[in-house]
Amino acid sequence: MSDDARTYHRARLIFAAATVLAGVGVLALGVRATALLPPPAPRRWIDLAGIVAVEAALLGAARELVTAPLTVAGGYWLPRRFGLLHQPWRRWLLDRAKATLIRAGLGLLAFEILYALLWVAPLWWLAAAVVFFAGDVLRVAVAPIWLMPLFHHLTPLQDRTLSERLTALAERARVPVLGVWVGDQSRKSRTANGTVTGIGRTRRMVLWDTLLRFPPAEIEFVLAHELGHHAHGDVRRILLLRGALLLAKFWIADRLLALGVAWWGWRGIADPAGLPWLALVLLGLGLAAAPLVNAYSRRIERQADDFALATTGNVAAFVGAIERLAALNLADRRPSRLEEWLLYTHPSIERRLARHAPRSRGPATAETPPSG
Ligand SMILES: [Zn+2]
Structure with missing residues (x-):
């Protein structure tokens, strides 16, 4: 196992954790700011939409600003240093700008939808789960025709x-x-x-x-x-799992918005003063659910390996492909159990190889014959 891969993954993890923490910090400041300086009470839905747009734009811009150095360090400097990226700076920046614009547009749309539902629907969390689930399905359907061509020819x-x-x-x-x-x-x-x-x-x-x-x-x-x-219907399975989690997430958010009303004296759960709190709650719930989604993902990844081997019957090609991908992508072949459990969507390289080709494991784990 190369030290390079380990160093790279440690650094990547630190940058990712710092980015998440910075995001949490910005939202926590937003909660504080709206408590000190609450937005005006909207009389009509259109006023609410305007206030939500301003709040979401301010929070989004603050987050981008604070995390920009981390994005450059973790997304450009680090992979370049380890030979994983050779894209020129301006092209990289253009790709990031596109991704940021898409994320900002979708984020704004998401909060407009949530507040429109909070405004009209008593069971907003149920309606929100249905709408966001439909959005998720649409995103998967259009990914190859609308999203991928934005980043690859x-x-x-x-x-x-x-x-x-x-x-x-x-x-x-x-x-x-x-x-x-x-x-x-x-x-x-x-x-x-x-x-x-x-x-x-x-x-x-x-x-x-x-x-x-x-x-x-x-x-x-x-x-x-x-x-x-x-063949296993994994796209459907993951969509359904994410749909169930959406339902749970929005229901918990509903309860926590009600708590916010009691704590900060908002004029109801649809009060836009609660937006940073809602964003913080959704971010926290997303992070909390990640290990569960990852565990399920690792399970279906194992099944996909089993399927591929049953279909091709070629263990040598399996080992060759996994080894080549691991080397090119500088994979951490054997992360700690905890790291794998929390963060990995795929089983580690060593585990994937050990499952189907126990004797072809890399030198790091090859057992040395007992001497004497
Ligand atoms: Zn897969």
């Missing part, structure tokens, strides 16, 4: 032999897909990946061009794993 795979091999694989897995596409990741980074993205008529295979440098059998394994997710 996607073209149909030119290599006919590989294209036919992967299409045949999808047929064997009984997962209908709309062609094989290639994204120009190599312009940004050496990291490799492949995915089957979208649902229904937007579902397609997308390979980063960095993955095309792998032997065909290994590319086939990566895509077989991805097809496994679709």
Whole structure:
């Protein structure tokens, strides 16, 4: 196991934790600020929408400002230092600007919807769970056609032999897909990946061009794993889990907004003075639910590996692909149990290998024969 990978992951974790803490700090200050200087009482819904927009914009801008140095350090400086990123500064900044704008737009929309529902619906939390669940489904459906093209230039795979091999694989897995596409990741980074993205008529295979440098059998394994997710209905399973969590999250938020009314004397739960508190509560609940979502994710990742091996029957390609991906992406092969449990959406490299190819584990864990 390389020390580089460990150092990189430690640093990344520290930057990520600092970013979360900074976000919490900004929202806590927002709670304090609205207690000292409450926003005016809205008479009509349109006034409420205006106040919510101003509050959300102020909080969002403050958060961006405070976390900007961490974003640059953790997203640009760190991966560049470890050879994972070679995208020029201006291109990187443009990508970040796009991502920030999308996040800001969606964040604003989310709070406008929440306050509109808080304004009109006694069971706002139930309505909010339904609306946000629908939004989640829509996001998954449009990801390959609207979101991915914003960050990668996607073209149909030119290599006919590989294209036919992967299409045949999808047929064997009984997962209908709309062609094989290639994204120009190599312009940004050496990291490799492949995915089957979208649902229904937007579902397609997308390979980063960095993955095309792998032997065909290994590319086939990566895509077989991805097809496994679709064969098992994992997109639906994750959407349903997230939907159930949305329901729980908004219900708890409803209770905590009522507490806020009692603590800070707001004019009801729809009072926009409660917005920073609501944002803080939702952030906290999201963080609290993450280990549960991650545990479920690791489970379906194991199942996707099982499916890929059952479909391809090629253990050597499995080991080759995992090793190559781990090296390219500078994976921490064996994080601590706690780290894996809290943060990992996939089982660690060592665990994935040990499950199917116990004897091919990396040198770090290879048992030395007893001497003498
Ligand atoms: Zn997977």
